[in-house]
Amino acid sequence: MLEQASPLRPKPGASDDERVIKLAVLAVGGQGGGVLADWITDVAERSGYIAQSTSVAGVAQRTGATIYYIEMARDTGRLPVFALSPSQGDVDILIAAELMEAGRAIIRGFVTPERTTLIASSHRIAAVSEKIEPGDGRASSEKVHATAEVAAKRFIAFDMEKIAAEHGTMISASLLGALAGSDALPFPRENYEQAIGAGGRGVKASLAAFGAAYDRARGIAVATAGDNASGKPAAPDTSSTAKVSGPETLLKGWQELATRIAALPKPVRDMAERGLKKVVDYQDIAYGGEYLDRLDKAIALDSAERGHALSVASAKHLANAMCYDDMIRVADLKTRSTRDRRVRKEVGVREGLVLQVTEYFHPRIEEFCGTLPVAIGSYIESRPKLAAFLDRRINRGRHIRTDSFTGFAMLWFIGGLRRWRGRLLRHKVEVEHLERWYGLALAHARENYALGLEILNCRRLIKGYSDTHARAQSKFDRVLSALALLEGREDAADWIRRLREAALKDEKGDMLDGALKTVATLNDAAR
Amino acid sequence: MAERSFAKEVEKLRLGAGQEFAGEGILAITKALLQCGVGYVGGYQGAPISHLMDVLADAQDILGELGVHFEASASEATATAMLAASVHYPIRGAATFKSTVGTNVASDALANLASGGVTGGALIIVGEDYGEGSSIMQERSHAFAMKSQVWLLDPRPNLPSIVKAVEDGFELSEASNTPVMLQVRIRCCHVHGHFIAKDNKRPPMSVADALSAPRRDTGRIVLPPASFLHEKEKVTKRWPAAVDFIKSRKINEVFGPDNGSIGIVMQGGMYNSVVRALQRLGLADTYGDTDVALYVLNAVYPLVDDEFLSFCEGKQAVLVVEEGQPNYIEQAFAAMLHKAERGTKLVGKEHLPMAGEYTGQVMLDGIGSFLRAYAPHLLPGEVRAPNKLGEGVDTADLINVVPGRPPGFCIGCPERPIFAATKLVEQELGKHHIASDIGCHLFSIMPPFELGATTMGYGLGPASASAFNSPEAKRRSISFVGDGGFWHNGLTSSIGNAVFNKNDGVIVIVDNFYSAATGGQDILSSRASNRTKSTKHPITEAMKGMGVKWLRHIDRTYDVGQMRDTLREALTTEEKGPKVIVASSECMLNRQRRERPLVDKAVKGGERVVKPKFGVDEDVCTGDHACMRLSGCPSLSVKSLDDPLRDDPVASIDQNCVGCGNCGEVADAAVLCPSFYRADVVHNPSRWDRFLESARRAVIGRLQRRRESRRLMFADA
Numbered sequence A: 001m002l003e004q005a006s007p008l009r010p011k012p013g014a015s016d017d018e019r020v021i022k023l024a025v026l027a028v029g030g031q032g033g034g035v036l037a038d039w040i041t042d043v044a045e046r047s048g049y050i051a052q053s054t055s056v057a058g059v060a061q062r063t064g065a066t067i068y069y070i071e072m073a074r075d076t077g078r079l080p081v082f083a084l085s086p087s088q089g090d091v092d093i094l095i096a097a098e099l100m101e102a103g104r105a106i107i108r109g110f111v112t113p114e115r116t117t118l119i120a121s122s123h124r125i126a127a128v129s130e131k132i133e134p135g136d137g138r139a140s141s142e143k144v145h146a147t148a149e150v151a152a153k154r155f156i157a158f159d160m161e162k163i164a165a166e167h168g169t170m171i172s173a174s175l176l177g178a179l180a181g182s183d184a185l186p187f188p189r190e191n192y193e194q195a196i197g198a199g200g201r202g203v204k205a206s207l208a209a210f211g212a213a214y215d216r217a218r219g220i221a222v223a224t225a226g227d228n229a230s231g232k233p234a235a236p237d238t239s240s241t242a243k244v245s246g247p248e249t250l251l252k253g254w255q256e257l258a259t260r261i262a263a264l265p266k267p268v269r270d271m272a273e274r275g276l277k278k279v280v281d282y283q284d285i286a287y288g289g290e291y292l293d294r295l296d297k298a299i300a301l302d303s304a305e306r307g308h309a310l311s312v313a314s315a316k317h318l319a320n321a322m323c324y325d326d327m328i329r330v331a332d333l334k335t336r337s338t339r340d341r342r343v344r345k346e347v348g349v350r351e352g353l354v355l356q357v358t359e360y361f362h363p364r365i366e367e368f369c370g371t372l373p374v375a376i377g378s379y380i381e382s383r384p385k386l387a388a389f390l391d392r393r394i395n396r397g398r399h400i401r402t403d404s405f406t407g408f409a410m411l412w413f414i415g416g417l418r419r420w421r422g423r424l425l426r427h428k429v430e431v432e433h434l435e436r437w438y439g440l441a442l443a444h445a446r447e448n449y450a451l452g453l454e455i456l457n458c459r460r461l462i463k464g465y466s467d468t469h470a471r472a473q474s475k476f477d478r479v480l481s482a483l484a485l486l487e488g489r490e491d492a493a494d495w496i497r498r499l500r501e502a503a504l505k506d507e508k509g510d511m512l513d514g515a516l517k518t519v520a521t522l523n524d525a526a527r
Numbered sequence B: 001m002a003e004r005s006f007a008k009e010v011e012k013l014r015l016g017a018g019q020e021f022a023g024e025g026i027l028a029i030t031k032a033l034l035q036c037g038v039g040y041v042g043g044y045q046g047a048p049i050s051h052l053m054d055v056l057a058d059a060q061d062i063l064g065e066l067g068v069h070f071e072a073s074a075s076e077a078t079a080t081a082m083l084a085a086s087v088h089y090p091i092r093g094a095a096t097f098k099s100t101v102g103t104n105v106a107s108d109a110l111a112n113l114a115s116g117g118v119t120g121g122a123l124i125i126v127g128e129d130y131g132e133g134s135s136i137m138q139e140r141s142h143a144f145a146m147k148s149q150v151w152l153l154d155p156r157p158n159l160p161s162i163v164k165a166v167e168d169g170f171e172l173s174e175a176s177n178t179p180v181m182l183q184v185r186i187r188c189c190h191v192h193g194h195f196i197a198k199d200n201k202r203p204p205m206s207v208a209d210a211l212s213a214p215r216r217d218t219g220r221i222v223l224p225p226a227s228f229l230h231e232k233e234k235v236t237k238r239w240p241a242a243v244d245f246i247k248s249r250k251i252n253e254v255f256g257p258d259n260g261s262i263g264i265v266m267q268g269g270m271y272n273s274v275v276r277a278l279q280r281l282g283l284a285d286t287y288g289d290t291d292v293a294l295y296v297l298n299a300v301y302p303l304v305d306d307e308f309l310s311f312c313e314g315k316q317a318v319l320v321v322e323e324g325q326p327n328y329i330e331q332a333f334a335a336m337l338h339k340a341e342r343g344t345k346l347v348g349k350e351h352l353p354m355a356g357e358y359t360g361q362v363m364l365d366g367i368g369s370f371l372r373a374y375a376p377h378l379l380p381g382e383v384r385a386p387n388k389l390g391e392g393v394d395t396a397d398l399i400n401v402v403p404g405r406p407p408g409f410c411i412g413c414p415e416r417p418i419f420a421a422t423k424l425v426e427q428e429l430g431k432h433h434i435a436s437d438i439g440c441h442l443f444s445i446m447p448p449f450e451l452g453a454t455t456m457g458y459g460l461g462p463a464s465a466s467a468f469n470s471p472e473a474k475r476r477s478i479s480f481v482g483d484g485g486f487w488h489n490g491l492t493s494s495i496g497n498a499v500f501n502k503n504d505g506v507i508v509i510v511d512n513f514y515s516a517a518t519g520g521q522d523i524l525s526s527r528a529s530n531r532t533k534s535t536k537h538p539i540t541e542a543m544k545g546m547g548v549k550w551l552r553h554i555d556r557t558y559d560v561g562q563m564r565d566t567l568r569e570a571l572t573t574e575e576k577g578p579k580v581i582v583a584s585s586e587c588m589l590n591r592q593r594r595e596r597p598l599v600d601k602a603v604k605g606g607e608r609v610v611k612p613k614f615g616v617d618e619d620v621c622t623g624d625h626a627c628m629r630l631s632g633c634p635s636l637s638v639k640s641l642d643d644p645l646r647d648d649p650v651a652s653i654d655q656n657c658v659g660c661g662n663c664g665e666v667a668d669a670a671v672l673c674p675s676f677y678r679a680d681v682v683h684n685p686s687r688w689d690r691f692l693e694s695a696r697r698a699v700i701g702r703l704q705r706r707r708e709s710r711r712l713m714f715a716d717a
């Protein structure tokens, strides 16, 4: 714990006027923290203050966490002695240009409940460690929000990056706006705006973002200090009234399926409808029927007391399993008009500009055989020499221009193979896999409901293409291999869950192997 | 051209007497040099000194007007050797670099310079890269000053003090015929402040004058018997002269009451932190007026015995605040007190940590503990018996939440694909011993690449793999060296050594066209024309000249497939001797800085411009993140989909993507997935572009409509 650290006794004669204001900025390299520090120094100097700013430039700033530090005191004609770096428990205003940097500031002791105004942009920039996990490795924003509420005297947080982007400028402008709006510094708004103006470049956009953030900070400052109005995505839209269009006959088929959905237990309906849409979109109405048939098996085993958890999980994972990622699906998705529109929007293609799109494919013999009728595909696969010979011709990177005739036509053709999918080798393999897994889950669910549910959830492990997919399959198999060891154990479901979570932690499944060893010893101990 | 342009700031170098200068510490030092009539300046870039070099490079016109010669030296050794110009001639010269790494490299020249001594003032400005934000081993420059007997100034960290230290430094050097080191810490280099300027001075003797009237003095050359005399002269003449100067000019400062029972001695650079601790303890005011006697060593070497002893007069205890270790100053003072048989108790590292930066909290704790032990009466009650703050905020949980954020490769960096390729080769051929070097490429040791086992100094990557050269070895070593390190020292120490000793390893020279990590300064192999320097000397030519036989040049590092194949070939070829791969692509940070304004102008001017950007099809991406394990690009990140069917976040590329190509190439070379696409947006398309586009869209649109009219369409799909 820190020792009592704020100025304990002002020196005799030192009035509040001579107090030093301490402000630290924590940012991620590349966010323009230097610009912000320069602006704040300028504002202070315009307002009759002496200011000193420092930073650590150099390689530390390449995309890593960096600190800027500013001290200021009213100009009384004498030069104050300023410190060059922030001290724990001795910061009045802390600006975090990203949410986890706010967390870092709290950990480092720069935020204290008695005095620190914490101004943080609530958006996230994922660190490398968060991105490389095969599962969801992202840090919990809620935790930072919750701690910040108690750690800071005032906590002002909203998405300042979004405000900056909306006005076509950098986050430094909206951070400055939030600072001005917070009234944490005794400087008038005009002085901030003059400082931005003196910068010379992109002044209009910066001023607009400054103004928007200023208003937003005021709104929050006036309301409760605890208002954290953003950071989390809006709750997903669960209404299932989205429109369906298409030829009459198909619509009729869809209506029939929809009636079946309506007859399902209420808690299952939403997920089942989403799953159904995915499956029908992937293949056709008949495939949707198959989906519901499969789902019915889970529902038959399920009950309302259990909240139909087994059925909901089945609805979700069956849909994913039935919509395996084959070449046909990829080609189909990449040639849709909706996709074209999405790319144009994401890239920001305005009227009058021309868009060219290149896709990166790298087919191997495995994908090729998967797209052949069962007999031919398995014939090739069972002859390694032939397979290797063909692989040498197929296996290479292909950059396909989907804005050109030939490129588009090729993918369009592959997407059209959808009609034959049921007869292709990949489909056979996938169906077998699915049946094994689903059968296993339901069989266990009869004895041990929770275990059945966990087996269903293991489907989450299967993802990726080619090698990544193979590795995922192997992890899936390894997790389920523990079933034999866990036979009859009360906590079997819990272990499967733990194994699955371990499998999502790293690429090769090292954590998983460790956990599997534990499971093995667990049984020895019991014996 | 450097990453940051100081073209605007250098105008401040023209300020005349009485005008107020406002700006960064490093710029203030430059101005001080000109005010002192410096005749020549050399140096090597590296934080926190890079900006000094950049300022000087941007100030060529002003330097020219004053007749000052400026050199971007090949290394710190070169810069220090340059000070030889002040040995026989009364010309003031300055060299500058990062310390202690630069001082290590410079120490041969420094020792020779110090032995013979100087006539003109010779100032070495070292940027002490110690503590938070430092990128090097934690050592002290102090040791170099002691071993070569050059004087070390460590001024208080504010602009007027460092400007004065430059002036004092030259005079001290001349008064004692000894080079002087001026140490400035990282934050001090980047501190923003003010001072009142003086007029710039033309050097009384320029290097041109010296050349037209050469001088020599055998007594100043480091060869016996002169070298033996030099050593004696150091202690009999130069040392006393330095001490006299420091004393008579009151280089060291005393603050606070002169009758207290305790006092604090500190390095000048520590002054502000000491005062801050005293402010927080209620013993000093905003302006540094304090109740505790302070003795501030703006010159930390040599120390002045009688000055210190008189400070200790009547004091019961004195605390030495000396950052880093060993605690040379404390030891020296303890010896002085002991020999003078004084009763004053000297403490230092008992209250302050032996190693590590003296941060605000460390200083508060240390000085607090000293005062509680020796002068509790001075302290307000709350401090004497500190009340632990209540529970405070529990951050234990948070520590596990907040991810580390070490520095890494920039968006679109050309070095990323080199390491992606290395990782792919290792997946095929197994793990290898990898020796790293200094430069941006050292980020490879961090996730997601985690490549590289050691780093032994600038340009020494391949040298540090030289032991791994065994006829029995089944695998070769791989070593990396950047273009900066290559020209600094690697050409001889690493490549020459490998050729001569028939090293069988693989050497990758990462050629990004600049000394990128230090801020994008030009070097010999830079591709851009430079008004004052000779560039465009290809590394491959130098390799051939050194006798490298197996040499491959990759002129687009983004071609991950080719990079991987070349590495594989190098690792498996039968050929003996070093296998050298020169991997060249322009540093993206500098390329963007160079190209962006041109591109914007071209777009505005109606020229046809193609801007690339990458994207991910979110419905094709399965959320396995394999691409990110081969990239780490800040633009390639994860995002949640608004779809309860999907558990894991998918890949997503933000607006800052510069379309370097790594994403697509890696997806292809590693056979990852078909989720990536490259979108080339053609600005100001030509007539032909537009014709083609409308024809294509007509056909494609028809195919799309045909298919889409025959299937069910979900509005939200």
Ligand code: SF4
Residues within 6 Å of the ligand: B411, B412, B413, B614, B631, B633, B634, B635, B636, B653, B656, B657, B658, B659, B660, B661, B662, B663, B664
């Ligand atoms: S293509 Fe990929 S690696 Fe290159 S800048 Fe864009 S996101 Fe980064």
Ligand code: SF4
Residues within 6 Å of the ligand: A062, B408, B409, B410, B411, B412, B413, B414, B415, B440, B512, B516, B517, B587, B588, B589, B590
């Ligand atoms: S500065 Fe250049 S070389 Fe260094 S990480 Fe950034 S883009 Fe790469």
